[in-house]
Amino acid sequence: MSATVETRDTVEALSVEKYKYGFTTEIAMEEFPKGLNEEIVRLISAKKGEPDWLLAWRLKAFALWQKLEEPHWARVEHPPIAYDELYYYAAPAAPAPKSLEEVDPALLNMYEKLGIPLNERAALAGVAVDAVFDSVSVATTFRETLAKSGVIFCPISEAVREHPELVRKYLGSVVPYGDNYFAALNSAVFSDGSFVYIPKGVRCPMELSTYFRINARNTGQFERTLIIAEEGASVSYLEGCTAPMRDENQLHAAVVELVAMDDAKIKYSTVQNWYPGDAQGKGGIYNFVTKRGACRGKNSKISWTQVETGSAITWKYPSCILQGDGSVGEFYSVAMTHNHQQADTGTKMIHIGKNTTSTIISKGISAGHSNNTYRGLVKIMPNASGARNYTQCDSLLIGDQCGAHTVPYIESRNASAKVEHEATTSKIAEDQLFYCRSRGLSEEDAVGLIVNGFCKDVLKELPMEFAVEAQKLLAVSLEGSVG
């Protein structure tokens, strides 16, 4: 047996239980009856004390969803999802905490264990956190600090009550409820998520972040995030996600909407580490997410950065609608799949305004028996003169049982537009591994180093505090992949 095979086997044996966020938290929960019908939609809305217009919107979405079919154009496979077997609402039974002091210690402990201390003194300096547990937000830190500069950062359910005019104006304005199957589902049953509003001219004084945790069994998580940056405002927002290890698949169907007005900047980063399932492909999260940003104002900018290492299946295309003249869209992505994971991810850049520019840097890493697809659309509308896009898609294969696919669509309806696309597929070269190992690095560390190097152009876009975390995550997620 070669040294490589031996290392692989040993590591595989050790790494079965490598997902360190896989624990469950015991806490008294309130759950609505399982299954989905109009009654459940009404219950969720009533639970949140929502105004009539929102209930009506949910019901329209639900009625439409019932007529829609699950999309099957992505390169992913899964058995039919039993929507009637899912729970659509699960929340800690205790009354909603009014302040951090009232949050259940079991929850605080859990977030502590995940490395997200919610206690403001222990928190990461300069990062405000909204913690979403199953269907509800359980805590939002640094709200007062933020309020001083006029920034609103709160659970979206609260925003519906406290800032109804803003929510009503923007909710569904970027991702309409009928946009796609999962967006319709989310619009009908979304239970919580984060709301961010940055007033005119304000540069948000802290990083904002939401930490999503699925805990309850058989429960879908349907969060909804809405971020609005008024003229000249800027914000950097980060989301992280984990879930316990469970044998059954769980559905996560989120919607994220971003709105940037004139000269506004929104940087949205994701480190997605939902439970990916075990080495045989059992369990794991179905991550079916619609994320879209509208650059409504001139010279506005929306930048998506994602590091996707978790989930059994990932289906997401964070996109930019470049409406304002001179607006800028960016998409930086690392998608890593291992074992039996499947990822079909990419972006859409829709150039509407003049002199709009977009950049797409996608790094796909496939190992084990996984499948990893980049799917992207660059669309230049007739009025988008001077539009530019640069796309670079690189795939790295580890082993010979996995697949990497690149599906770029380009539609240009303006002759002055310039669209560039580069793509590469490579394997980790034997000489690179040997070079590292001859310097004393273990094979796993060598692969981690080379993969991190491969992803560098994307990782450097992450806020500093999270770049280090993401690097470690990439290395850990690859354990047992070499061969």
Place this chain on the structure above:
Amino acid sequence: MLEIKNLSARIGDKEILRGVNLIVPDGEIHAIMGPNGAGKSTLSYVLSGREGYEVTGGEAIYNGQDILALTPEARAAAGMFLAFQYPVELPGVGNANFLRTALNAVRRARGEAELDAVAFLKLARAALKNLSMQDDMLKRNVNVGFSGGEKKRNEVLQMALLRPGLAILDETDSGLDIDALKIVAEGVNALRSPVFSALVITHYQRLLDYIVPDRVHVLAAGKIVRSGGPELALELEARGYAGLEVA
């Protein structure tokens, strides 16, 4: 001490090493010369554990340990170092990060404390200074966009930091101008000690003006065909390898 006994190896079906015998005592530097295709690089790879090189006979013992049974990283931990004839590029991997990761891996294996970024940088800057190299070497990606000479000097930098007990330098002098050659030689000479030994593979006698070897061996067609003192290198320089292959 390195003891190579009757070592044979092949790549695929091709027999490359055909019974190499060589002893390098601690504290000594030995040169290996020989025509192109003789198997010099193959010997260095077999000693460092590269995959694809199948040992078909013989043994290699370093400090009493059968190294052929070890992984490449375990050989590094045991104190061996190979300066590559063709150093490998690692896109996106910063040189400082690479060097520190390597150094800490080796330190860990030797039971020494790992170095934090600050302590490492201090050490690395000092090593760079000794080798008359620019600090920006640390910021660049490993060997990416390096000139031939920079790549070779980067190998010597790694050697200086890892402080091996046994260094194998595979044509580290090839393609270097005389100043770079002197830097490489200084790098090796600085490591000279009673517990350091080196195998210096070279085509040219001129390197041996700066690294004076204790012994010179000629490898031809997979075997050591002649051994002698430093004067052998001069003789080879004058007369070439003609006639040696058949010995």
